[in-house]
Amino acid sequence: MSSFFEQLATRIERVDSVVSVGLDPDMDKLPTEVLDADLPRWAFNRRIIDKTHEHAACYKPNAAFYEDSDGWRALRETVAYAHGKDVPVLLDAKRGDIGNTARQYATVLDMVDAITVNPYLGRDSLDPFLSRKDKGVFVLARTSNAGGADLQNLELDSGEQLYEHVASLAKSWNHNNNVGLVVGATQPEELEEIRELVPELPFLVPGIGAQGGDEQAAIEHGLADGVGLVNSSRGIIFAGETGSGQYFEAAGHAAKQLKRGLNQYR
Numbered sequence: 001m002s003s004f005f006e007q008l009a010t011r012i013e014r015v016d017s018v019v020s021v022g023l024d025p026d027m028d029k030l031p032t033e034v035l036d037a038d039l040p041r042w043a044f045n046r047r048i049i050d051k052t053h054e055h056a057a058c059y060k061p062n063a064a065f066y067e068d069s070d071g072w073r074a075l076r077e078t079v080a081y082a083h084g085k086d087v088p089v090l091l092d093a094k095r096g097d098i099g100n101t102a103r104q105y106a107t108v109l110d111m112v113d114a115i116t117v118n119p120y121l122g123r124d125s126l127d128p129f130l131s132r133k134d135k136g137v138f139v140l141a142r143t144s145n146a147g148g149a150d151l152q153n154l155e156l157d158s159g160e161q162l163y164e165h166v167a168s169l170a171k172s173w174n175h176n177n178n179v180g181l182v183v184g185a186t187q188p189e190e191l192e193e194i195r196e197l198v199p200e201l202p203f204l205v206p207g208i209g210a211q212g213g214d215e216q217a218a219i220e221h222g223l224a225d226g227v228g229l230v231n232s233s234r235g236i237i238f239a240g241e242t243g244s245g246q247y248f249e250a251a252g253h254a255a256k257q258l259k260r261g262l263n264q265y266r
């Protein structure tokens, strides 16, 4: 059984891409092309996958966009379809809860290949995820939103900032070589600092595209031994113009452009 990061390394090499395509099918933004479908989010994702998979190192659905019964059906279909194209799926769910609840949350790893988790409740809350040797677990360290600084940049008695402490803890949790960190591309200085602290951990770097993050910093600091993911969601999936007849082609083009842009720095 190969680890998530071994699978990801193989995928990155095969498609020559570290692009994570975010599948966040906001119902208010779906194009008319899919609105009559039984499950519009699934119809949308399927067509996005058809046009982007050759540029995708991974798909990253955010659980927030599937939190209803049709949503979970759409998510299941999407994951199976992405797997059919040989693309791993990272569920951005930011889980973190007490033990028995965390064990239930972790069962979603039977469906997806990796997940994001919130370290706020501490090590025991993450054990059910960390113990899944074949799955990737990305711990939030410095998120891409400005307000992330409210807690994550707090200075501790040790002189470290909280996000640095989280990065060091995550390193100590990496017994199964399945831990990565989430660090936003909108925080290039923190990206660099965290990379120095944990040279061996791959990062998921969101914040490219719609959030205006730094592509060069994302590549220079996000990858560990060439492995890591740089995510764009809205910048790819909503690149098209509804009714143009080329809606999904535009997503494919945006994914390809991002791949090329990032590859300049790899």
Ligand SMILES: O=c1ccn([C@@H]2O[C@H](COP(=O)(O)O)[C@@H](O)[C@H]2O)c(=O)[nH]1
Binding pocket: 022, 024, 062, 092, 142, 143, 144, 145, 182, 183, 184, 206, 207, 208, 209, 210, 211, 231, 232, 233, 234, 235
């Ligand atoms: O720090 C974080 C952690 C997660 N995200 C998620 O990534 C995507 C970004 O979407 P864009 O449309 O490319 O802005 C979305 O699912 C966020 O919830 C993040 O942005 N920052």
